[in-house]
Amino acid sequence: MASSSKRPGSPAERLSAALKAVVGDRTGGLHEPVFGGNEKAYLAECIDSGFVSSVGAFVTRFEHELANYVGAPHAIAVVNGTSALHVALVALGIKPGDEVIVPALSFVATASAVALAGGIPHFVDVSTDTWGIDADLLRRHLSDCLRSDGASYVNKNTGRPVRAIVPMHTLGHPFDGVGIRAVADEFGLAFLEDAAEALGSFSGEFHTGLAGHAAVFSFNGNKTITTGGGGAIVTTDPELAAKVKHLSTTAKVPHSFEFDHDAVAYNYRMPNINAALGVAQLEQLPQFVENQRALHGIYQEALDILELGTLRSDTPGTLSNYWLQALLLREELAPQRDEIMTACLDNGVPVRPLWKPLNILSPYAQCPSADTPVTRDLYARVICLPSSASLA
Amino acid sequence: MASSSKRPGSPAERLSAALKAVVGDRTGGLHEPVFGGNEKAYLAECIDSGFVSSVGAFVTRFEHELANYVGAPHAIAVVNGTSALHVALVALGIKPGDEVIVPALSFVATASAVALAGGIPHFVDVSTDTWGIDADLLRRHLSDCLRSDGASYVNKNTGRPVRAIVPMHTLGHPFDGVGIRAVADEFGLAFLEDAAEALGSFSGEFHTGLAGHAAVFSFNGNKTITTGGGGAIVTTDPELAAKVKHLSTTAKVPHSFEFDHDAVAYNYRMPNINAALGVAQLEQLPQFVENQRALHGIYQEALDILELGTLRSDTPGTLSNYWLQALLLREELAPQRDEIMTACLDNGVPVRPLWKPLNILSPYAQCPSADTPVTRDLYARVICLPSSASLA
Numbered sequence: 037m038a039s040s041s042k043r044p045g046s047p048a049e050r051l052s053a054a055l056k057a058v059v060g061d062r063t064g065g066l067h068e069p070v071f072g073g074n075e076k077a078y079l080a081e082c083i084d085s086g087f088v089s090s091v092g093a094f095v096t097r098f099e100h101e102l103a104n105y106v107g108a109p110h111a112i113a114v115v116n117g118t119s120a121l122h123v124a125l126v127a128l129g130i131k132p133g134d135e136v137i138v139p140a141l142s143f144v145a146t147a148s149a150v151a152l153a154g155g156i157p158h159f160v161d162v163s164t165d166t167w168g169i170d171a172d173l174l175r176r177h178l179s180d181c182l183r184s185d186g187a188s189y190v191n192k193n194t195g196r197p198v199r200a201i202v203p204m205h206t207l208g209h210p211f212d213g214v215g216i217r218a219v220a221d222e223f224g225l226a227f228l229e230d231a232a233e234a235l236g237s238f239s240g241e242f243h244t245g246l247a248g249h250a251a252v253f254s255f256n257g258n259k260t261i262t263t264g265g266g267g268a269i270v271t272t273d274p275e276l277a278a279k280v281k282h283l284s285t286t287a288k289v290p291h292s293f294e295f296d297h298d299a300v301a302y303n304y305r306m307p308n309i310n311a312a313l314g315v316a317q318l319e320q321l322p323q324f325v326e327n328q329r330a331l332h333g334i335y336q337e338a339l340d341i342l343e344l345g346t347l348r349s350d351t352p353g354t355l356s357n358y359w360l361q362a363l364l365l366r367e368e369l370a371p372q373r374d375e376i377m378t379a380c381l382d383n384g385v386p387v388r389p390l391w392k393p394l395n396i397l398s399p400y401a402q403c404p405s406a407d408t409p410v411t412r413d414l415y416a417r418v419i420c421l422p423s424s425a426s427l428a
Numbered sequence: 429m430a431s432s433s434k435r436p437g438s439p440a441e442r443l444s445a446a447l448k449a450v451v452g453d454r455t456g457g458l459h460e461p462v463f464g465g466n467e468k469a470y471l472a473e474c475i476d477s478g479f480v481s482s483v484g485a486f487v488t489r490f491e492h493e494l495a496n497y498v499g500a501p502h503a504i505a506v507v508n509g510t511s512a513l514h515v516a517l518v519a520l521g522i523k524p525g526d527e528v529i530v531p532a533l534s535f536v537a538t539a540s541a542v543a544l545a546g547g548i549p550h551f552v553d554v555s556t557d558t559w560g561i562d563a564d565l566l567r568r569h570l571s572d573c574l575r576s577d578g579a580s581y582v583n584k585n586t587g588r589p590v591r592a593i594v595p596m597h598t599l600g601h602p603f604d605g606v607g608i609r610a611v612a613d614e615f616g617l618a619f620l621e622d623a624a625e626a627l628g629s630f631s632g633e634f635h636t637g638l639a640g641h642a643a644v645f646s647f648n649g650n651k652t653i654t655t656g657g658g659g660a661i662v663t664t665d666p667e668l669a670a671k672v673k674h675l676s677t678t679a680k681v682p683h684s685f686e687f688d689h690d691a692v693a694y695n696y697r698m699p700n701i702n703a704a705l706g707v708a709q710l711e712q713l714p715q716f717v718e719n720q721r722a723l724h725g726i727y728q729e730a731l732d733i734l735e736l737g738t739l740r741s742d743t744p745g746t747l748s749n750y751w752l753q754a755l756l757l758r759e760e761l762a763p764q765r766d767e768i769m770t771a772c773l774d775n776g777v778p779v780r781p782l783w784k785p786l787n788i789l790s791p792y793a794q795c796p797s798a799d800t801p802v803t804r805d806l807y808a809r810v811i812c813l814p815s816s817a818s819l820a
């Protein structure tokens with residue numbers, strides 16, 4: 037086997053050159069949207085209809101088509117993924133002072149949504165296989181850390197009830213939904229899937245978002261499909277769906293003219309104009325996923341020979357949307373992560389690391405946490421690569 | 429003076445017929461947007477640019493042009509008016525357990541934003557002249573109700589600090605900004621203007637939003653201009669502007685690739701596609717306001733002869749945008765308010781009452797409140813009339 041030291045150039049130079057060959061002269065972000073369908077037509081139709089705001093035919097259509105695609109009966113469209121997580125947690129009954137289990141490896145929204153609901157994130161580690169919460173580690177941690185007070189499970193150290201779990205499908209790769217569901221049921225936890233990155237990803241024949249009590253998707257500009265800004269809550273539970281919709285629309289009590297509101301609530305509904313964009317994007321989703329999966333093949337060919345590490349591939353039994361392509365550097369290259377990324381950025385190739393672990397961010401550093409060595413290791417070694425569907 | 433009983437028909441029939449003559453065969457809402465400018469062109473330009481999400485040239489342009497129009501140096505565009513109020517309150521230092529003075533007469537967002545920040549709304553009455561908070565009543569109420577503990581003013585009854593005041597420019601008519609600012613300064617209150625309804629309204633030569641420490645505008649679909657859903661915080665204070673922007677963009681610390689966030693924060697930024705719509709709408713704002721003011725003249729002519737009450741006209745010294753036209757029924761007609769509204773609605777004329785007073789809504793009924801007889805009276809007697817700019 038050829039040693040990497042025999043190839044010319046430093047790891048930084050070699051990766052930068054290989055990625056540049058894939059990206060070419062394109063400039064722009066790590067994951068850019070593709071507008072190749074009915075975007076302009078539907079936006080014009082939306083303007084002509086006069087309905088651009090929080091009520092309109094495109095909102096209904098987007099919700100219906102999203103629910104159909106995922107395979108759940110209910111979808112509620114909201115302004116973004118953070119808001120989706122927040123209102124879902126409140127609808128699931130999270131109260132101020134409750135702890136919520138969250139992976140240390142995620143975008144900050146997973147933790148901030150808990151905080152917005154008045155809860156306290158309680159961090160756990162992820163699996164080396166899925167990069168999402170590890171069901172076995174989770175069971176062990178909760179068994180050590182919680183005691184039942186009859187009505188619910190309580191953190192022995194803080195005395196606070198632990199009410200919910202929000203695992204995240206990291207970079208689009210599905211976590212072990214069945215395994216986590218079993219642990220959630222065992223400890224009486226509400227189970228909200230943070231599927232912000234995972235539209236178009238499947239575990240076996242099931243789309244992500246069907247293992248928990250509800251799931252949240254994001255349609256930010258850097259996601260597989262975009263509504264400008266947007267998110268959605270998907271669930272099989274009609275009561276939960278009604279509650280989410282009520283709380284995301286100022287809790288207004290239906291009446292022909294009276295303004296009555298029966299709860300402290302949010303103005304989180306997705307505007308019709310954003311949904312118009314979303315309907316056009318949903319029509320192209322299968323093609324986007326196909327391209328993102330094809331891009332994985334392109335990277336495999338370009339990067340394997342460099343022997344810098346391992347390209348993140350499907351976890352067995354799953355089909356990822358490959359939202360972000362990721363290279364896991366060999367252990368000894370971890371100290372060069374920033375040097376390698378800087379070389380790529382200097383060469384006009386957009387790359388980034390994983391998110392700084394949530395349990396070391398200043399606003400959450402005092403929150404309860406399991407030891408999280410896998411998160412630390414992935415954070416030290418992963419480089420996310422240019423991932424736009426247009427690259428394949 | 430001709431008694432109204434001499435005219436044929438009940439008050440309900442007469443108002444319904446007079447409004448129908450103005451509205452004609454149009455169907456739709458109380459205040460519908462007009463898209464007569466560059467809306468489609470800018471949306472198409474936005475799609476072509478690839479930037480539809482929370483960063484983009486239209487967001488910057490919308491903020492710049494809005495700030496220019498209002499006459500303040502800083503504007504930060506966010507997803508809606510409720511979010512704008514929420515993040516502004518947090519940036520102004522409102523902490524869980526603080527009381528915030530709010531008019532009993534407002535849309536629910538004024539109270540829910542306080543609750544979202546962890547605060548407790550403390551309701552006061554409005555003025556018969558402005559329909560916004562009455563500065564004299566306010567001073568009397570606060571003098572009775574608060575005591576200084578040296579560092580701040582505390583509600584004698586609840587023991588909680590009273591930290592801020594959020595008066596609202598009702599239906600677009602400016603409140604007494606100078607008078608309220610004097611009281612706010614006297615009691616050390618942060619002063620946030622809820623100008624959600626008041627874009628295009630002036631007190632003397634000054635646009636609304638310049639009397640307080642900051643002001644919030646809304647661009648919901650029913651407002652004078654719309655971004656689909658949207659809001660903005662406007663301020664003359666550069667530090668406050670920077671804080672609002674940081675908190676509304678996940679508190680991400682600037683870095684070329686690292687994801688670090690230094691506060692519990694929000695994902696509230698307005699997407700570029702909504703801002704594109706907003707830029708096109710802002711270009712037409714002077715015309716919209718001119719039309720809304722002309723509509724007031726049309727109603728004056730159509731309704732004065734009915735002698736059912738008083739059409740809401742400019743408070744002396746102010747120029748309203750007449751966002752919602754409003755008829756204040758004669759006192760003896762108050763019991764017929766719902767019958768009159770139902771007749772209008774049955775005749776295809778969109779009308780509505782004012783908002784149910786916030787201090788009797790179930791989620792806020794236990795919050796501190798002054799007596800609010802003016803709010804009760806206005807709620808009992810006001811009917812809001814069709815107000816789209818396209819009607820003039």
